[in-house]
Amino acid sequence: MKVIGLTGNIGTGKSAIMKVAAKRGALTIDADKLVHGIQENNKDVQSAIGKTFGADVLLPDGKINRPKLGSIVFADPAKMKQLEEIIHPAVREEMTSLVENSDAPLVMIEAIKLLEGPTKDLCDLVWVANCGKFLQLQRLIISRGMDEDEAFKRIMGQNPQADKVAQADVVIDTTGTLAETEAQVNGLLDELISSDSAEESAQTADVPAPEVDETPTVTDEEPMELPEITVRRARPSDIPSIMLLIHKATDGKMQPKRAEILQSLSDRGYLIGQIDGEITAVAGWYTDKGFAAIEQLFIHPTETAETTGRAVIKEIHKTANELMAEAIFSFMAPDTPDFIRNLLLEHGFSADAVENFPRVWREMLLDIQPIGSEALVYKLRDMRIS
Numbered sequence: 001m002k003v004i005g006l007t008g009n010i011g012t013g014k015s016a017i018m019k020v021a022a023k024r025g026a027l028t029i030d031a032d033k034l035v036h037g038i039q040e041n042n043k044d045v046q047s048a049i050g051k052t053f054g055a056d057v058l059l060p061d062g063k064i065n066r067p068k069l070g071s072i073v074f075a076d077p078a079k080m081k082q083l084e085e086i087i088h089p090a091v092r093e094e095m096t097s098l099v100e101n102s103d104a105p106l107v108m109i110e111a112i113k114l115l116e117g118p119t120k121d122l123c124d125l126v127w128v129a130n131c132g133k134f135l136q137l138q139r140l141i142i143s144r145g146m147d148e149d150e151a152f153k154r155i156m157g158q159n160p161q162a163d164k165v166a167q168a169d170v171v172i173d174t175t176g177t178l179a180e181t182e183a184q185v186n187g188l189l190d191e192l193i194s195s196d197s198a199e200e201s202a203q204t205a206d207v208p209a210p211e212v213d214e215t216p217t218v219t220d221e222e223p224m225e226l227p228e229i230t231v232r233r234a235r236p237s238d239i240p241s242i243m244l245l246i247h248k249a250t251d252g253k254m255q256p257k258r259a260e261i262l263q264s265l266s267d268r269g270y271l272i273g274q275i276d277g278e279i280t281a282v283a284g285w286y287t288d289k290g291f292a293a294i295e296q297l298f299i300h301p302t303e304t305a306e307t308t309g310r311a312v313i314k315e316i317h318k319t320a321n322e323l324m325a326e327a328i329f330s331f332m333a334p335d336t337p338d339f340i341r342n343l344l345l346e347h348g349f350s351a352d353a354v355e356n357f358p359r360v361w362r363e364m365l366l367d368i369q370p371i372g373s374e375a376l377v378y379k380l381r382d383m384r385i386s
Contacts, residue, residue: 001104001107002192003109003125004107004109004123005120005123005126006108006110006128006129007115007126007127007128007129007164009112009136009158011131011135011136011137011139011140011151012129012130012136012161012174013139013172013181014110015110016174017110018030020186021185021189025104025105025106026106027098027107028107028108028110029099029109029110031114032111034091035087036066039064039066043062045086045087045090046058046063047062048086049069049083050062053072053073053082053083056068057072075157077157084113092118115163125169126170127169127172128164128168128171129172130173131173131174131175132278133244134237134240134244136155137151140154148240152247152255156244156247156252172184228274228275228276228277229273229307230274231271233269233271234271238272238279239262240258241272241279242256242272243255243256243261245281245282245298245300246282249300264284269284270283271312271315271316273307275307280304280307281297281308281311281312282296282298283298283312283313284296284297289364291325291327291328291368292319292329293328293329294329297330305340305343309340310347313344316328317347326379327361327381328349328380329365329375330376331369331370331376332373332376334373349376349377350376350377350379351374351376
């Protein structure tokens, strides 16, 4: 028997992978369904949840009001941990029993929290379903009927997907069509079955398997694969990804709505910087009366300031210069991260005193500078005398 642990954050396509495994004869165990069954039928668990989260999370018959409970735990990681401490022991007990009593040649366990607990110890391999956050958001809205705010909250309430990918034996890219995902899974299962058959044949023939050095080798002939960095104007279809980026870049202090971003797209230009298709930088800027102004600049994770952050700023420089702007202003709010300010200074912006600006520049700043912000300036043209 081979046991595969399948994980990945919400909306990454785990169910599609499980269906392929089931068609190939695997015993498939969905941890979420076990949780639901325990919440539905285990009186001890129901009682413990009611005592911990209040009588409001229980229905008149004593069963769990799952929507009510979900609204509490998905909004508070500490409460989610409390729920897991109540229910996970029962889930692990039932899961272990299912694996130990099965005679299926392959078992696949699907669990979002697979890597955070002892369930991982049941598994021979870890597979991770992976896709971008925008696609996760789309799937939750379209397939599960969630509204945008609820889907956004669910995605942001989970551990980073990158942590799961880093621990994977196999990563399955579910960005493409369903047929493409199924083809990946079938190919992986074919390899696994073929490997098991070869191992069984070797054991039958009593021939020891040759030792294989699995240490990866790197030669001078192997080219280093560089990430693809792109900068482009934002489109309405990018709004969910922009919302997620701003939320993460501000540690949740800003939670923009779709309507706000959509309005901003018409009021100013948005540039987005991507690494291998993942949006990591967003800049809201515009030009007016011979000047350019960067009103918003969000970068996450911080280390991508050296890649997509720089690329976005260079594109603004280039476009503003082509539009014959005299200068680019960038407005720093009091809580702007230091690395953003330093990045702009490294790119030629300066914190010159306003009184040193030409009169026309000072007048422009009076019109456009947000109250309480600091203005950095990048001079594109010779300063005016007047």
